[in-house]
Amino acid sequence: MMYFFYGTLCDADVQRLVLGYRPGPHQLRPARLPGYRRKQARGRSYPVLLRAAGSQVAGLLFRPARASDAPRLSAYEGPEYVTRVLPVRRSRTGGVAPGRARVFLPAGASLPADFHDWVLPRWQQRDKAAFLRSLQDQGPMPCTSR
Template sequence: MRGEFGGGAGAAEGHAGGAAHRQRPRRAGLLRGECGALDPHEAAARLAGAPLFLYGTLLDPLVLERVAGAPGLARRLRLALLPGWERVALRGTPYPTLRRRLGVLTPGAVLRPDPVAFARLTAYEGAEYRLVPVRVARLRQAGGGASTPLWARAWVAPAWRAGAPG
């Protein structure tokens, strides 16, 4: 688990002059270089019930319901497209992540989980992923055309972990 203070072990050790050096705590919830990304603990507290864009293993109804501990949750999935992001492999794993790429539409679904399901989904995604704000287009269930855009959050790993398109 990451500490409250940046800099790793020994970051609050003394510096020149022998006085103890006090560092400022990191801004909770922000991942460097990704404005708006939330760490898992802050996300669980702030975003339960907010729309999530799912694009990987959680699209499988059996996986979603098992992980969330909520039978029937998959019935609340709403088809959506994510413009400007590409689904790629998470380097060194069988799992996906997203990376920005103009002109690409990534299919997925939007879900508004309850707080308990949200906490369980966050734990499943793990510390590697951060919730990043994205603008999705929900699909009309009957006609299939895109509807009004919606702000949601998607779990995205750091860009350096993004591998080949998946």
């Protein structure tokens, strides 16, 4: 099952730290998640998704290549997120193909959204360096499921 990345995991350096390798181009494809919008999590530098009819979120469709990918992604996202399988639209030459992917959504009200939209280039410029340092300080992601 594929995953839909919509936040910090759209950054190649974060992917490398979380997965333990840099995914190849065959593993990542542009995609859109309809019916949601991306907001900054309150008091955090990363995003959350909120339901929003008529909206869509651009991101990446990730095809896992290793057995350790799923447990590493779950460990990275932590208990504040749960996965749901949702319809996504994979971008491809000549149109958009429908599909399904695992999406990390906030687990209840413990991760409220701020009013601000979360934008990857702004995060990369403003928050990425500190975020990467905090990831590196945590050490490697676990390779086995919890």
